[in-house]
Amino acid sequence: MRARPPAGAAVLRPEKTEAIIAAFFGELGGCGYEGLTMDKVAERAGVGKAALYRRWHSKKEMLIDLVGRYATEAVLPPDTGSLAGDLRAVAEDAINVLKNPLVRNVIRALVAERRRSPDLDAVITEKFIEPRRAAGAAMFQRAMDRGEIAPDSDPEMAQDMFGGPLYFKGVILDEDFPTDFAQRLTDGVLRSLGAVRLTR
Structure with a gap:
């Protein structure tokens, strides 16, 4: 349609x-x-x-x-030259967006409606989810190529570990983000992947 x-x-x-x-x-x-x-x-x-x-x-x-x-205008992960830098930049961008109460409410409305509307579900999947999953996978692949994380790391699971806390705290709990949340989230994901360095 x-x-x-x-x-x-x-x-x-x-x-x-x-x-x-x-x-x-x-x-x-x-x-x-x-x-x-x-x-x-x-x-x-x-x-x-x-x-x-x-x-x-x-x-x-x-x-x-x-x-x-x-959906096509949402920010994709940058290439800062390190996985730590990439994750921190994405987390900070997401937090800045989720600070807006209207954005949180719109996300809730879309999540509820997409399950009732195959057309909307297809648009969100094609225009938002798939491009960002692909960009996230590329971000972790760059980290593998640089030797920051093991070649057998699971990019899909890593993306879920990274995005889950942002969505849960901002949209589900509707709580404010502490000032150090982006760094703590970045460090936690890097540790879970056994990253060779943690840069700040």
Whole structure:
């Protein structure tokens, strides 16, 4: 299911488009998917409902389109030259994103809805999960190539050990992150992998 390409009167000024996108994610984070309506999005964005329906047939189509669009913009792991540096950078980026209560609420809404919507599940898997798993695997492969971790290390398990605490503390427990959380998480994962050095 894809949004219709805007044309003619459906082409809005950039500021209106940004207002619609902000309103959509604001409503999704505040009300969840079940409570979200096209009427509420239009009212919050300060536009007529017709501006939305010219682009999207339904809130489900809008959800799939916007989530797919913005999932591709999420930050991928950098290449700092060391596994410790890579992990620390990713952890700090994730913590900065998860500090926003709206982001936490949007994630909860998406996790709940993707199990009910095969279309949304496919978009999240293709646009967000698979690219990041591949980038994470490449990050650990670089560490193997540099001799930082053993060649038989398990990159998939390492990614779960690294991402799990971030998700659990930020989204499930809804707690603030201590200032040293990124470093502690990095050190813990490196120790579990038997990394040859811990750099700070």
